[in-house]
Amino acid sequence: MNSPKKKPYRYITWQNLLILFTLLFLLISALPNLYGDRVTIQLSPINSSVQQLTTYQLKDLLAKHSLSVDKIHSLNQTTSITLSNKTDLKSINELLFVEFNNDYNIENSVISNSPLWLQSLDAKPIKLGLDLSGGVLFVLEVDTKQALLERFKNIALAIKTLAMEERIRGVNVVQSKLGLSIENYQQNLLVSFPNVEKSKIDLLFNKIKAAYPELSQQKNQNNQVTLSYSSQKTAQYRQETMQQTLKTMRGRIAELGITEAVTLQQGKNYIRIELPGVHDPDEAKRIIGATASLDFYQLAENSTAAGILRMADEHGRAFNLNSQVVFSGSNIKNARAGQDQMSMPLVNLTLDAIGGKKMSQFSKQNIGNTMVTVFSEFYRSADDKMVKKSKIINVATIQQHLGSQFSITHMPSQQAAQELSLLLRAGSLTAPVTIVKQRTIEATLGENNIKNGIKALSIGMGFTLVFMAFWYRALGLIANVALTLNLMSLLGLMSLLPGAVLTLPGIAGLVLTVGMAVDTNVLIFERIKEELKRGHKVLSAVEQGYKSAFSTILDANITTMITGIILYTIGNGPVKGFALILCLGILTSMFTGVFVSKSLTNLVIRKNKAQLLGVNV
Structure with missing residues (x-):
């Protein structure tokens, strides 16, 4: 009813x-x-001795180059340029960088035009993709083969050092590889040793097993053992390398101030990075495409470890370094560019607990000795081979017992110090990466x-x-x-x-x-x-x-x-x-x-x- x-x-x-x-x-x-964004460029003096810019100076400079902005104002030693048209952002940034880079820090920020009550609710508009806001697309290739090769090379040096500590002479470690494809690529270490007391050999391989439990040991002859990863461990290491690379790339993008970026794995060994709103692809390419790592070495004459690394600094001075690093960039917790008392650029480092402990032990035992900082990066040569390029960026004498905080001095410029600190904050890459595709919208x-x-x-x-x-x-x-x-x-x-x-x-x-x-x-x-x-x-x-x-x-x-x-x-x-x-x-x-x-x-x-x-x- x-x-x-x-x-x-x-x-x-x-x-x-x-x-x-x-x-x-x-x-x-x-x-x-419903509301748009406005872009603000801020210029702040590097130090108090630099004279503040006036609005008239900036207006005349921009007018000469036919660049228009909405507003220019100064407040508390900082001059801000506001513009609503993002298309001129790249040209204005390039002009300001050429004119004022030596005396001013230049930073960009995006400010919403929405009402204050809406901003107080932390309400934000939809993030626009690359094809709507413009920007840069990168496709990176991650060389997991090279990462595995470097991993086994470090293990081989560690085994030789362990043998020296146990006073076993004649231990030889040969690195070999099996398979050519990424899926079948494996690394082996062939460890041969002389006929000495069995107890010493057992002690050596027990220490190897304790330090590297993921390695499988296979005895070939009476005085020969093969160390290798299983297929499962190799695949796991390759995947962990990809995840670490993804994490590092996201950290670098965050340091660039890009919040709408898309970073994801594409296939087995590729990473796709979309950077909406980026109008300076060269800067993004320099930061994202850099396979940077920082390692700290001691001189070979002050070390009893195995392996010698011969390098020369920019002044042509030759150094014999212990191949084993004291600690690496992976132990760096924070890095900030700064200046010393003479206004020279430097990078202030803060280490994590492990790195701080290593640095404390090393510096305590090596007061008066030299520590060398080496910056390394990979790149592809003309014949498409991966090449590692390393250079000494700092040679310092340890004056006192150091802890988890210290500085890298004698940087060539303030920009170099800022770029190095950015890379170190984002993290070092264990695997080389190369840009195989780049597209700008x-x-x-x-x-x-x-x-x-x-x-x-x-x-x-x-x-x-x-x-x-x-x-x-x-x-x-x-x-x-x-x-x-x-x-x-x-x-x-x-x-x-x-x-x-x-x-x-x-x-x-x-x-x-x-x-x-x-x-x-x-x-x-x-x-x-x-x-x-x-x-x-x-x-x-x-x-x-x-x-x-x-x-x-x-x-x-x-x-x-x-x-x-x-x-x-x-x-x-x-x-x-x-x-x-x-x-x-x-x-x-x-x-x-x-x-x-x-x-x-x-x-x-x-x-x-x-x-x-x-x-x-």
Whole structure:
């Protein structure tokens, strides 16, 4: 039996309050997308002796080069240049760097134009991908073979040192490799030793096992043992190397101040890095593509360890170094560029607990001796071979017992000190990386992509709104309100998710979401029409229409969601962007198309009418 009228209290239920609260929350989250950003360039003197720049100087300089900015102002020894057009950012930065780099620190920052109350809520707009904001794409190749080779080379030196400590003469360690492909590439160490007391040999290999438990030992002859990684351990080491490289790259990108970057593994040995909003690819390439490591050595004449490394500094002085490092860049916890009392550039280092302990023990035993700092990096030669280039950047005499904090002095310039400190803060790479692909997208192209994408979305949504209002009349207007709320909810949800990035295919996903949201309402309205034709009253037909259509809508959206999850898992770059919008759009379409639409329908239709959807009842 149909009641002629629903009681008013049914429309103010906790479900409707929850829906209203959710919509308001998503609306506030989407508001920052209505406001743009402005870029600020700050110039601050390196020291107090440098005279502060005036606004007139900067205006004249920029005007001579036909560069326009919005505002220039000075406050507390810092001069700020504000511009809304990011396309001129690179040209202005290059000009300021040439003119003032020796006397001023130049830093860029992005400030939101949103109201203060919105900023106080920490609401942020959607992060734009590379194809919408412009920027740089890098694809890096990680040489895990070379990393494994260096690992076994260090193990071989450690074994020789252990043999010297146990006073076993004649121990020979030969490094060999098996397999040529990345999957089958393995390293072996062939350890041969003379006929000496068995107890000494057993003690040596027990120490090797304790220091390197991951190595398997296989006795070939009476005086020969092969040390190697199993296939599983090799694969594990390769994967750990990739993860460490990914972590280091993300650290370097964070040091560059880029928060919207996408860094992910691509295949077995490649890393894809997208840097939206970066308009100086040379700086990014110099930092990201550098396979930098820092090692601290002692002179060979002050050491009893095995292996000699012969190097010369920039002045041509030759040094014989112990091949085993005292400690490496992996023990560096923090690094900051600075100046000494004579205003000469230096790098202040802070070591972790392990590095601090090593430095304390070493410096205590070597007061008055020399410690040499070596900077190393890998690069590909003309014949596509990986070459390691090392140079001595510091030679210092240990004057006192040092701890976890000390400095690298005699840096060639302030810029070199800043770059070295950035690399060390982000971490050293255990595997060489080379840039195999680089692509730059200009900011103007990104702006055109945004305009064209919004135009396509507006046209598609406009036709949809007109069709729904014309075909379904009152319920069509309800569907149009739900569709608008769906788009707003999707933008708000994307703004909330820290890893969500909107790309050009993502805008295509937004257009597709509009179609899916309308499809939900079409299914419901057609079911309502069927119930009306069966003789049900309006209120009963609406209730049954929503109830019977829900299972069909749920099944269709679950199958689409599975496809979206697969695309997001195996895809990269633009494919991920499209898949993310698709999956989030399914959630918001279900929310607005079913629950919000039903609440609005119940609010509008409170009694049985004579006609609905063209059917007389």
